[in-house]
Amino acid sequence: MRALGVADQAKRRTFVTGVAMDEVKDMCGRRILCVFPRYAPAFGNFQYSYPLTGARALMPPQGLLLIAAALPPHWQVRFIDENMDRATDADFAWAHAVFVSGMHIQRAQMQDICRRAHRHDRVTALGGPSVSACPENYPDFDYLHVGEMGDATEELFARLARDTARPPQQVVLKTTQRRDLADFPVPAYELARLDLYLTGSIQFSSGCPYECEFCDIPALYGRTPRLKTPQQVLAELDKLLACGQTGAVYFVDDNFIAHRRAVRELLPHLVEWQKRNGYPLYLSCEATLNIAKRPEILELMRAAMFHSIFCGIETPDPEALKSIAKQHNNMVPILEAVSTINRHGMEVVSGIILGLDSDTPQTGDALIEFVEQSRIPMLTMNLLQALPRTPLWDRLKREGRLLADNGARESNVDFRMPYEQVLSMWKDCISRAYHPRALFARYEHHARGTYRNRFAPPATPQRASWKNIRRGLGILGRILWHVGLRGDYRRHFWGFALRRAARGEIESLISVAILAHHLILFAREASAGRKNASYYSERLRGEALAPAE
Ligand code: B12
Numbered sequence: 001m002r003a004l005g006v007a008d009q010a011k012r013r014t015f016v017t018g019v020a021m022d023e024v025k026d027m028c029g030r031r032i033l034c035v036f037p038r039y040a041p042a043f044g045n046f047q048y049s050y051p052l053t054g055a056r057a058l059m060p061p062q063g064l065l066l067i068a069a070a071l072p073p074h075w076q077v078r079f080i081d082e083n084m085d086r087a088t089d090a091d092f093a094w095a096h097a098v099f100v101s102g103m104h105i106q107r108a109q110m111q112d113i114c115r116r117a118h119r120h121d122r123v124t125a126l127g128g129p130s131v132s133a134c135p136e137n138y139p140d141f142d143y144l145h146v147g148e149m150g151d152a153t154e155e156l157f158a159r160l161a162r163d164t165a166r167p168p169q170q171v172v173l174k175t176t177q178r179r180d181l182a183d184f185p186v187p188a189y190e191l192a193r194l195d196l197y198l199t200g201s202i203q204f205s206s207g208c209p210y211e212c213e214f215c216d217i218p219a220l221y222g223r224t225p226r227l228k229t230p231q232q233v234l235a236e237l238d239k240l241l242a243c244g245q246t247g248a249v250y251f252v253d254d255n256f257i258a259h260r261r262a263v264r265e266l267l268p269h270l271v272e273w274q275k276r277n278g279y280p281l282y283l284s285c286e287a288t289l290n291i292a293k294r295p296e297i298l299e300l301m302r303a304a305m306f307h308s309i310f311c312g313i314e315t316p317d318p319e320a321l322k323s324i325a326k327q328h329n330n331m332v333p334i335l336e337a338v339s340t341i342n343r344h345g346m347e348v349v350s351g352i353i354l355g356l357d358s359d360t361p362q363t364g365d366a367l368i369e370f371v372e373q374s375r376i377p378m379l380t381m382n383l384l385q386a387l388p389r390t391p392l393w394d395r396l397k398r399e400g401r402l403l404a405d406n407g408a409r410e411s412n413v414d415f416r417m418p419y420e421q422v423l424s425m426w427k428d429c430i431s432r433a434y435h436p437r438a439l440f441a442r443y444e445h446h447a448r449g450t451y452r453n454r455f456a457p458p459a460t461p462q463r464a465s466w467k468n469i470r471r472g473l474g475i476l477g478r479i480l481w482h483v484g485l486r487g488d489y490r491r492h493f494w495g496f497a498l499r500r501a502a503r504g505e506i507e508s509l510i511s512v513a514i515l516a517h518h519l520i521l522f523a524r525e526a527s528a529g530r531k532n533a534s535y536y537s538e539r540l541r542g543e544a545l546a547p548a549e
Contacts, residue, residue, distance in 0.1 A: 029074040030160055033095035033122075034191075036061045036081045037102045037109035043380055043526070046198055048518040052478045055198040057083035062201050062252050063128050064101040065187035070149060072157055079191035082109065092120040096164040100141070101128035104387070107137060114140045123166045125156055132220055133389045135172055142166050147175030148206070148221070149184070181206060181226045186236050189243045199284075200249040202236050204228055204266060208255040210288065211391065212312070213324045214353065217254045219389035225258035230269040237273055241280060246468060248307075251285035256309075257297060267300035274305055278462030284349075286310040289329045292337035298344040302455050309341060312351040316370035320358035325391070338374045345454030347446055350376045354429065355384035355415045355422045364425040371433050375445040377512075378519060381430055383411045383422065427527040434523030436489035436516075440496045443512045447500060451508045472510065479513045489520060 039045050045058050061081070068077045078094070080087045092098065098117040102110045107130060114124045118140070126138055127145035135144045143159070145152055152173035159171070181203075194200055207222040208215075240249060257263050274281070283306045291297065291309065301309075315321060318330045332340070338348045352367065371379060386393045386402055392413075396402040401414035415422050432438065457463060483493050493513065500509035 029076060030072075030096045030164060031076045031094055032068070032071055032078070032097055032099055032160075033087065033091055033117075034064050034068050034077060034079045034099045034101075035087045035091075035113050036064050036079075036083070037100065037106040037113060038082045040105060040109075042105070043382070043522055046515070046518045048521040049198065049514045052482060052514050052517055053198060053475055054196070054478075056193075056196045057081055057198070059197050059199050059201040059250055059252075060189065060192040060194065061101060062187055062203050064099065065189060065192060066149065066184060067099060067101070067127065067153070068188040068191055069185040070153065072161065077188065077191065079188065081192065082113070084193065084196060087113065087116065089120065092117050092122055095120075095122055097160050098122050098124045100124065100126045102130055103128070104130045104134070104137075106130065110138070111140060114138075118166075121166065123160070123164050125160075129216075129220055133216055133387070139170065142170060144170065144172045145175075146172060148178045150175040150178040152176070153179070178226075181228045182232065184228060184232070186232075186239050189236075189239055189245070192243075194240065194243050194245045199247070200240055200245045200281075201252050202233065202240065202249055203252050204233050204256070205253045205258055205262070208258050208288075210255070210326070210328055212314075212326045213392045213395070214384065214387065214390055215312075216387045216389045221254060225255070225262070227259060227262050230266045233266060234269055234273050237270075237277075237281070241277060246280065246471070248282045248284060251283065253285060256285035256287040257291050257294065260294065260297065263297055264300070267297065267304055270304035271300065274303075274457070278460030279305060279457035280462045281305065282307045284308040284310070286312075289313060289334065289337050290331040292332045292340040295340070295344075298341065298346070301346065302344045302453075305455060305457065306346055307454065308347040308349055310349045310351065311341075313348075314351060314353045315356060315358070315363075316366065316374075317358065317363075320356055323358050324353075324356060334370075335374055338376060342446065342450040343453055345450060347378075347450055348374075348376050350374075350379045352379045352381045353384050354381060354426045355411060355413060355417075357416045359415070359417050359422065359425075361417070361421065361425075364429050367429050368432050371442075372438075375442045377439060377442045377446065378515060379433060381426060381433070383426055384413050384415070385411055386413050427529070430523045431527035434519045436492035436520055439516055439519060440492045440512075443516065444496060444499070447496070447505060447508050447512070451505070472506075475510055475514070476506070479510065479517075483513060483517060487517075 039058070041047055050056060065079065068079055071077055078091065080091060095117075098113070100110050100113050110126060110130070114126070117124045123142045125143035125145060126141040131138050131141075131144050132146050132148075135146050138144060143156055145156055152175040155173050205225045205227045207225045208217045209223045209225065211218050211223070237249075270283070283301075283304060285306065287309050289311045291311075312326070313329060313334060314324065314326055316334055321327055321329045341348050354363065354367075386396050393402065396413060403409065403412045403414055409419060410423060484490055484497065487493060493516075496512065497509050500506065
């Protein structure tokens with residue numbers, strides 16, 4: 001928990017213009033407690049790698065840190081990520097108002113925070129992707145902020161400046177005028193313990209032009225990409241460094257190449273920034289697979305030290321891609337696209353969906369064949385979920401295949417294939433894809449190819465700092481202890497590790513060991529039915545509410 005620096009105070013003065021700001025400025029300061037809810041254990045959280053790295057959560061929540069930076073200048077703010085620490089009674093007692101943010105998967109935890117704040121009679125405000133899609137799911141919060149930062153945000157601040165008593169009934173504030181990303185403040189990164197996250201986060205753009213049937217991004221953030229300026233992105237990177245960010249930083253953009261010209265303008269600035277700062281960070285992002293058609297962009301990303309791209313491949317079946325309105329994945333043959341990206345030193349992390357209407361009993365085997373051919377090490381394999389505000393939700397509703405209450409089922413979709421068959425296909429794919437032998441074989445392929453295609457930065461003082469070396473040695477020590485000595489898949493680990501050590505490739509040894517540990521352990525839990533394929537199931541909700549350690 002930390003207070004905001006002078007620079008941010010200055011930045012915040014420019015935010016609230018017009019009536020609200022004049023009103024707010026003359027009123028007494030407010031104390032805002034920003035609480036980010038716990039994630040339920042899930043594939044995408046990498047919780048099994050935390051003991052190796054000392055991390056305690058995956059990445060800082062951009063949304064809440066942005067809102068914290070946008071508060072009126074003389075207000076105080078505290079930030080608590082409940083993936084690390086639980087907000088205490090003292091925190092709630094300190095606050096005038098409690099701000100919360102999150103995804104559908106965090107619904108139970110968001111409601112839990114609201115209950116705890118109300119026990120202290122504190123007014124609560126909720127924003128973020130879940131309430132923006134389904135405000136009706138949050139009857140207990142006092143203020144609902146639906147949509148992105150804009151006029152609704154100003155209205156919320158003005159109302160709290162006037163009165164922090166809980167309103168007699170819920171107030172829903174809908175953004176009608178979005179604030180331009182070019183006018184976004186630098187998120188309040190200094191409020192977060194960046195050194196305790198597995199990766200940092202930064203945003204360049206919002207929105208995606210495509211309309212994949214299962215995705216709610218077009219409804220939530222629009223199809224016309226909105227952008228920050230390169231100068232803003234560099235200012236944010238400067239601030240991340242100043243706040244102790246090291247290692248990896250993830251661009252949270254829905255589609256990093258949503259606006260190709262803007263990306264071509266941004267990348268040379270990132271290359272220069274890395275050079276100027278001694279190549280301190282590895283970058284990654286999410287982008288559509290057709291980025292493979294843009295070698296000029298891939299080459300600039302290589303020079304800017306991008307190490308991986310998350311691509312929503314979803315299925316290797318071109319016909320199935322058409323059926324979910326994702327034919328843009330077919331613009332380049334998928335295997336060719338993956339190897340093109342690898343040739344530029346970037347690993348592809350692939351999103352995969354099982355339970356599509358086009359699935360057959362052979363789908364699982366076809367997927368494993370694709371995993372072996374593409375050599376993609378990390379694939380987030382999820383069961384199809386129908387998210388509100390998506391064409392899929394509307395179609396399934398029309399077809400009467402949307403399960404309102406799916407109890408212990410792992411999805412709210414009434415699959416074409418028998419449910420149990422889809423579930424066992426999912427478990428079978430997870431256990432085969434993440435068997436240690438298969439996984440390390442795929443990583444071996446990239447250690448001899450993709451990773452050697454990367455831009456090799458000079459050994460700058462920033463990279464070879466004692467702090468980095470000490471941190472690296474600490475992680476290596478824990479890997480050798482937990483995996484090399486005590487791990488039950490140590491034979492496969494040592495095969496990979498000794499080959500890396502023989503070539504002095506210690507960095508790829510460490511980064512692979514960290515991720516492989518999570519993938520292997522999570523897959524074991526999931527294929528044994530002890531971890532879920534999705535965030536819809538009851539048991540998960542039950543689990544999610546367990547108090548933080
Ligand atoms: C980065 C990211 C992740 C990261 C984590 C990010 C984090 N720390 O929270 C990781 C990789 C872990 C992740 C995982 C998942 N994710 Co995700 N993720 C994203 C992504 C791409 C960016 C999030 C972000 O930083 N956005 C930028 C910030 C600035 O936007 P924002 O949070 O909406 O905030 C704005 C407003 O909402 C508002 N606001 C936000 N909070 C608040 C609070 C208050 C008080 C106020 C006033 C305003 C306000 O102001 C901000 C500025 O406009 C989003 C898509 C997106 N564009 O947001 C998907 C998204 C949030 N993820 C999604 C999903 C479904 C998942 C998974 C469940 C997928 C899966 N099946 O496994 C997992 C779940 C995690 C888990 N436990 O398993 C969905 C959520 C759907 C929903 N409506 O809830 C999204 C929207 C993508 C999609 N396709 O639909 N994800």
